[in-house]
Amino acid sequence: MDIKLKKLNKTIINCKKCPRLTNFIKKVSLEKRKQNINEKYWGKPVTGFGNINAKLMIIGLAPAAHGGTRTGRAFTGDKSGDFLFKSLHSVKISNQDFSKNINDGLKLRSTYITNILKCVPPEDKPFNNELIKCSNYFIKEIDLLKNVRVIVALGKVSFDNCLKIYKKKFKINKKFVFKHGRKYILPDNKVLIASYHPSPRNVNTKVITVPMINQLFKSAKKISKI
Ligand code: SF4
Numbered sequence: 001m002d003i004k005l006k007k008l009n010k011t012i013i014n015c016k017k018c019p020r021l022t023n024f025i026k027k028v029s030l031e032k033r034k035q036n037i038n039e040k041y042w043g044k045p046v047t048g049f050g051n052i053n054a055k056l057m058i059i060g061l062a063p064a065a066h067g068g069t070r071t072g073r074a075f076t077g078d079k080s081g082d083f084l085f086k087s088l089h090s091v092k093i094s095n096q097d098f099s100k101n102i103n104d105g106l107k108l109r110s111t112y113i114t115n116i117l118k119c120v121p122p123e124d125k126p127f128n129n130e131l132i133k134c135s136n137y138f139i140k141e142i143d144l145l146k147n148v149r150v151i152v153a154l155g156k157v158s159f160d161n162c163l164k165i166y167k168k169k170f171k172i173n174k175k176f177v178f179k180h181g182r183k184y185i186l187p188d189n190k191v192l193i194a195s196y197h198p199s200p201r202n203v204n205t206k207v208i209t210v211p212m213i214n215q216l217f218k219s220a221k222k223i224s225k226i
Pocket of ligand 1: 012015017018019021022117118119130134
């Protein structure tokens with residue numbers, strides 16, 4: 001792994017800048033959920049993963065309490081990840097259609113997956129000051145992953161927060177509307193694609209379907225030339 005990215009990830013894993021989130025991670029990891037009661041939870045902030053030369057970046061808002069916070073890898077070991085990786089495999093972005101744990105042999109094709117916020121917030125609702133503090137890590141990821149051409153934002157909250165960070169960094173004042181499949185050119189020429197979040201609620205209510213997400217990733221693949 002690239003030395004700078006390795007250093008950044010080490011800093012993230014040891015970060016304790018948001019006491020509310022650090023305490024929540026501790027609580028989740030000690031209490032656990034029934035089906036994982038015998039497992040040792042990762043119990044720390046969750047970094048991004050994938051290829052430093054990635055042309056495609058996929059972002060969520062934050063790791064799941066019993067997904068990434070348990071397994072130590074974003075979108076790994078939860079229902080959103082199950083839906084996401086079925087799609088990534090079907091469009092040949094990943095080598096397998098599941099993401100269960102860090103030793104499951106998962107490989108991504110020119111892709112990096114991360115979250116805007118590296119710690120799970122209670123009820124999936126971060127405070128603004130927590131997002132501001134953690135945005136520095138996301139900005140560093142964007143700076144280090146120099147070949148990224150396309151960012152797919154999973155869910156409105158990650159889309160909005162990604163734009164908030166870009167607006168601050170590039171001092172832009174343009175209006176962006178969140179709609180599945182909508183594409184925007186960012187000031188650094190990356191293409192931002194909005195996607196409905198592959199959460200169980202969205203999947204069960206058919207807000208997002210297999211053809212919808214597959215089509216979106218096919219398009220992301222084509223634009224990023226991977
Ligand atoms: S959310 Fe980000 S800034 Fe806050 S403790 Fe976690 S890693 Fe650190």
